[in-house]
Amino acid sequence: MPRFYCPPPLSTGLTIALPAEVAHHLHVLRLQPGAALTLFDGRGGQYAATLADIGKKTASAHIGAFEDVEVELPYAVTLAQGLPEGSKMDWIIEKAVELGVAAVQPLAAQRSVVRLSGDRAEKRHAHWQGVIEAASEQCGRNRLAQLNPVADYRRWLAQPGAAPSPRILLSPRAQGSLAQWAQASGPQGLTLMVGPEGGFTHEEEDAAVAAGALMLSIGPRVLRTETAALAALALLGGVWGGM
Numbered sequence: 001m002p003r004f005y006c007p008p009p010l011s012t013g014l015t016i017a018l019p020a021e022v023a024h025h026l027h028v029l030r031l032q033p034g035a036a037l038t039l040f041d042g043r044g045g046q047y048a049a050t051l052a053d054i055g056k057k058t059a060s061a062h063i064g065a066f067e068d069v070e071v072e073l074p075y076a077v078t079l080a081q082g083l084p085e086g087s088k089m090d091w092i093i094e095k096a097v098e099l100g101v102a103a104v105q106p107l108a109a110q111r112s113v114v115r116l117s118g119d120r121a122e123k124r125h126a127h128w129q130g131v132i133e134a135a136s137e138q139c140g141r142n143r144l145a146q147l148n149p150v151a152d153y154r155r156w157l158a159q160p161g162a163a164p165s166p167r168i169l170l171s172p173r174a175q176g177s178l179a180q181w182a183q184a185s186g187p188q189g190l191t192l193m194v195g196p197e198g199g200f201t202h203e204e205e206d207a208a209v210a211a212g213a214l215m216l217s218i219g220p221r222v223l224r225t226e227t228a229a230l231a232a233l234a235l236l237g238g239v240w241g242g243m
Contacts, residue, residue: 006022016063036048080163082199083108096229171195177216178216
């Protein structure tokens, strides 16, 4: 059944105008009035709905029963991702949402080729928000992952409480294993720190450790930036459950 994100609030009994992008998708699917839909507003749970009307550029739906359905991980993971080049961030966010990440923190690190500020940063933020919504529609999540503004790595690191503890920095230099740490520590909220292409510099890694981060490895092979976070999330899901 088609699932769509609609900005809150949704409520049983309402007939609402659907967002323009949802109306366009319904046209692509060639759905007709009376078709069954599932709608969610990102606050948890979902609603059974019926397509009430569809025009050339608009559509409306009648909201039916609320369904208390949740597929969230039993622990909250924030992904602090060093900005990669090109469209890699789209891929990382999409797959991280599918794997259950609770929040995404883009970081401007020393080796980040992409530099975002001003209008460009706002446009990318809006684009990534759309990626989160679409990924949530696809994978069945009814709560949207939080997307934080791009932050300078050093400033973010220095902010107390900027992300859940412990902070775990993934690095090939690490002596400890994420798998062993997860088995010993048990499920808990945490922040995964992943560098851009080339990783964090040694100075950035040392600064993170000095600020209390744990530097851990996910294996003997050096993974690409678009692979590392996803492998770590899958690893935690395998050890702690929730996948």
